[in-house]
Structure formats: structure tokens, C-alpha cells
Amino acid sequence: MRAVKSKHTSPELTVRGLLRKKKIKFKTYANLPGLPDIILSDKKTVIRVMGCFWHGHACKRGSRMPKTNVRYWSAKIARNKTRDKGNRAALKKLGWRVVDVWECRLKKADWAVKIVKKLNG
Ligand SMILES: [Zn+2]
Numbered sequence: 784m785r786a787v788k789s790k791h792t793s794p795e796l797t798v799r800g801l802l803r804k805k806k807i808k809f810k811t812y813a814n815l816p817g818l819p820d821i822i823l824s825d826k827k828t829v830i831r832v833m834g835c836f837w838h839g840h841a842c843k844r845g846s847r848m849p850k851t852n853v854r855y856w857s858a859k860i861a862r863n864k865t866r867d868k869g870n871r872a873a874l875k876k877l878g879w880r881v882v883d884v885w886e887c888r889l890k891k892a893d894w895a896v897k898i899v900k901k902l903n904g
Pocket residue numbers: 835840841842843844845885886887888
């Protein structure tokens with residue numbers, strides 16, 4: 784039987800699965816700027832799971848533009864980036880630590896170790 788490919792699981796679920804495994808308590812909803820995906824109230828930390836394309840990551844996937852409607856997509860992504868930045872600043876102002884997890888990082892072998900380290904650090 785073939786292993787389930789990671790591209791079929793949503794990145795957010797992957798991260799949540801890790802937290803459960805590590806017994807790190809989290810919520811999936813809090814009325815905070817940008818409605819972050821995962822909230823760790825104990826650590827006053829939020830995790831934002833970011834799709835590389837939608838949030839304009841500086842990686843291969845993030846810089847690949849669709850062939851059509853380039854203007855539309857680049858404007859949309861630019862708006863998302865501005866919004867992400869604003870939300871990060873607003874969260875910090877409220878005393879939250881913001882950990883962004885990029886979709887492409889989840890493909891690296893050591894992603895889980897790195898996130899856990901970051902959360903505990
Ligand atoms: Zn990326």
C-alpha cells in the first residue's frame with residue numbers, strides 16, 4: 784500500500800497533528816487579528832499556516848505565477864502580504880508571538896523538530 788502523500792493533507796491539519804502528538808495544547812479559534820489558524824494560549828503564541836502561493840512566499844512555489852490574469856493574481860497576493868504584515872504587527876502589539884509556518888517547509892524532513900523547538904524556545 785502506498786503512503787498517503789503529504790500534498791493530500793492540508794498543511795494546517797499536518798501541524799495540528801504534530802501538536803496533538805507532542806501534547807501541546809491549542810485552540811483553533813480565537814478572536815484575534817487575522818484569525819490565526821492555531822492558538823497556543825498557554826504560550827501566548829499563534830501559528831499561521833501559510834500557503835506559499837496565496838501569501839507570496841519567497842520560494843519556488845510562491846513565486847510561480849499563473850499564466851493568465853497575472854495582474855489580478857499579483858495584486859491579490861500583494862494584498863494578502865500587506866494584510867499578513869498588518870495582522871502580525873497587531874498580534875505583536877497585543878503581546879502575542881507569531882510563528883509562521885510555510886507550506887513548503889512541511890516538506891522538509893526536520894520541519895516538526897524545528898517547530899517544536901521554536902514553540903518551546
Ligand atoms: Zn514556500
